[in-house]
Amino acid sequence: DVKVTQSSRYLVKRTGEKVFLECVQDMDHENMFWYRQDPGLGLRLIYFSYDVKMKEKGDIPEGYSVSREKKERFSLILESASTNQTSMYLCASSKSGGYYEQYFGPGTRLTVT
Amino acid sequence: AQSVTQLGSHVSVSEGALVLLRCNYSSSVPPYLFWYVQYPNQGLQLLLKYTSAATLVKGINGFEAEFKKSETSFHLTKPSAHMSDAAEYFCALGASGTYKYIFGTGTRLKVLA
Numbered sequence: 001d002v003k004v005t006q007s008s009r010y011l012v013k014r015t016g017e018k019v020f021l022e023c024v025q026d027m028d029h030e031n032m033f034w035y036r037q038d039p040g041l042g043l044r045l046i047y048f049s050y051d052v053k054m055k056e057k058g059d060i061p062e063g064y065s066v067s068r069e070k071k072e073r074f075s076l077i078l079e080s081a082s083t084n085q086t087s088m089y090l091c092a093s094s095k096s097g098g099y100y101e102q103y104f105g106p107g108t109r110l111t112v113t
Numbered sequence: 114a115q116s117v118t119q120l121g122s123h124v125s126v127s128e129g130a131l132v133l134l135r136c137n138y139s140s141s142v143p144p145y146l147f148w149y150v151q152y153p154n155q156g157l158q159l160l161l162k163y164t165s166a167a168t169l170v171k172g173i174n175g176f177e178a179e180f181k182k183s184e185t186s187f188h189l190t191k192p193s194a195h196m197s198d199a200a201e202y203f204c205a206l207g208a209s210g211t212y213k214y215i216f217g218t219g220t221r222l223k224v225l226a
Contacts, residue, residue, distance in 0.1 A: 042218035104156035
């Protein structure tokens with residue numbers, strides 16, 4: 001059974017803290033994605049990676065960075081968390097090519113106080 | 114430019130009634146289209162996908178969708194709603210040559226007893 005796991009389901013952090021969200025997939029997928037999900041806005045792409053050490057900005061990269069040192073692992077970093085980054089964060093992976101479906105992790109609900 | 118529009122952010126149906134969730138797309142290249150479902154506090158799960166093989170696509174849990182190029186639509190249907198179908202549904206667009214997917218803003222389905 002294919003699997004995407006995320007390091008935490010719920011996380012509470014203080015403003016200004018550095019936050020790491022980790023995602024691991026076991027399907028040997030080339031592509032990995034980080035989205036944030038907010039009510040009424042759907043899923044917005046933060047960053048994606050199409051290979052180890054390769055990354056591209058998505059639609060809302062400001063305030064975030066990513067790291068992909070191994071094929072199976074893709075980390076999202078909030079350099080200095082702010083309250084407007086309170087959201088649900090979803091990681092996904094897929095084979096290379098726009099016709100392959102994405103597989104999603106369970107999500108991390110991050111609250112920044 | 115590519116885009117996805119889901120008509121109706123909230124849809125209510127009675128148990129046993131037809132479910133119809135609407136999705137329209139815009140794409141300058143042949144599209145690949147997906148429907149995902151999200152249950153509360155979970156990630157997204159693939160319901161079905163269109164990749165140009167057949168215009169009527171059957172998915173899991175009794176759902177199906179029909180690709181209509183002339184109408185640029187990919188509406189999701191189920192003949193008879195169950196209480197367990199209550200969830201949020203997302204339409205997504207992919208395209209050959211791109212890593213990115215475009216997601217709609219979602220439709221929350223409520224099933225009334």
